[in-house]
Amino acid sequence: MPNGVITMTPSTSQKMNSNYITSLEELNELYGESPEGAIKKEIGYISDQYKKFIESSPFVIIATSGSGGLDCSPRGDPPGFVKVVNKKTLLIPDRRGNNRVDSLSNIIEDPRISLLFLIPGIGETIRINGSAKICVDPDLCNTFSMNGKNPKSIIEVVVGTIYYQCPKALVRSKLWDADSQIERKKLPTTGSILEAITEGKIDGNEYDKAYPNRLKETIY
Numbered sequence: 001m002p003n004g005v006i007t008m009t010p011s012t013s014q015k016m017n018s019n020y021i022t023s024l025e026e027l028n029e030l031y032g033e034s035p036e037g038a039i040k041k042e043i044g045y046i047s048d049q050y051k052k053f054i055e056s057s058p059f060v061i062i063a064t065s066g067s068g069g070l071d072c073s074p075r076g077d078p079p080g081f082v083k084v085v086n087k088k089t090l091l092i093p094d095r096r097g098n099n100r101v102d103s104l105s106n107i108i109e110d111p112r113i114s115l116l117f118l119i120p121g122i123g124e125t126i127r128i129n130g131s132a133k134i135c136v137d138p139d140l141c142n143t144f145s146m147n148g149k150n151p152k153s154i155i156e157v158v159v160g161t162i163y164y165q166c167p168k169a170l171v172r173s174k175l176w177d178a179d180s181q182i183e184r185k186k187l188p189t190t191g192s193i194l195e196a197i198t199e200g201k202i203d204g205n206e207y208d209k210a211y212p213n214r215l216k217e218t219i220y
Contacts (some may be wrong), residue, residue, distance in 0.1 A: 028110050029091035045087040050162055054090065055080050060186045062092070062155070063114040064108030064132075073103045077146070082117075088159050090128075091135075093144035093151035096218050104153070107132045113157060116165075121176050123167025130160040149220040 021027050044055070059076045075081075075092060083091045094104065107113065111133065117126040133156045143149040174180040189209065195204030 016132045042161050044159065044161055045161060046090070046159055047087075050126060050164070053119065053122075053124070053164070054082055054084055054117055056122075057082065057117040057126070058116045058120070060092065061116040061118075062103050063116075064103045064110070066107035066109040067114060068102070068105065071102040071106055073097075076159055079119075081144075083144075084184050090157050090159070091140075091144075092155040092157065093141075094134075094153045095146075095151055095220060104155075106133055107134055109154070113155075116156065123170045123176075125165040125170070126162065127165055128157065128159055128162045130158050132157045201219055 021030065030155065043050075056079050058079045058081070059074065060082060061072060061074055063070070063072045066073070075095070077095065079095060085091060111131040113130055113132040115126075115128040115130075117128075119125075135154040135156050136152070137154070138150075139151070140154055144151050144154065170176065189204065189208045191202070191204035191207035191209075193204075194202045194207055
């Protein structure tokens, strides 16, 4: 057998395939039925209780899909930055970021969107699946002004389904536990990452040194 080449007999291949779930029937057999509460918590509108969670969240993760692939992007601002217009609609300001506009590009191609809201110290998260449009109405953008600067656009989301996610994942990860926090210096800096990726074309030390001031100037 040549070095680095793995040959599989029919019995080996069959054994490997048995380790993967490839059908809904197999999946249902493995996990069984969902508990009643997991089904009933999903509704097609923003209830008053869900509205309180959304308006208390300073952070939401946006998932989109387009011809370029999938994208998952964070959005954050003071609590209440996502505005609930009515029981089916909410608005998210698109603040300054890295200007890749991956999420917005995807929304133009495919309006489907998923949101995950987190609240510091709270175990439950709020999940929304729906459709999105990009609005640039000047008057609307002005209502989201921060530090005298308006967002360039607003992501308008129409809710398809909304439900809360139980706190198990956050409890297991101890996400909000102060003792779980990691010192930033224990991980690579963004400058060192860019320097390695660009093989030295970007000076990591200079990038890191300039970033605090750049952040202050471009936060809004």
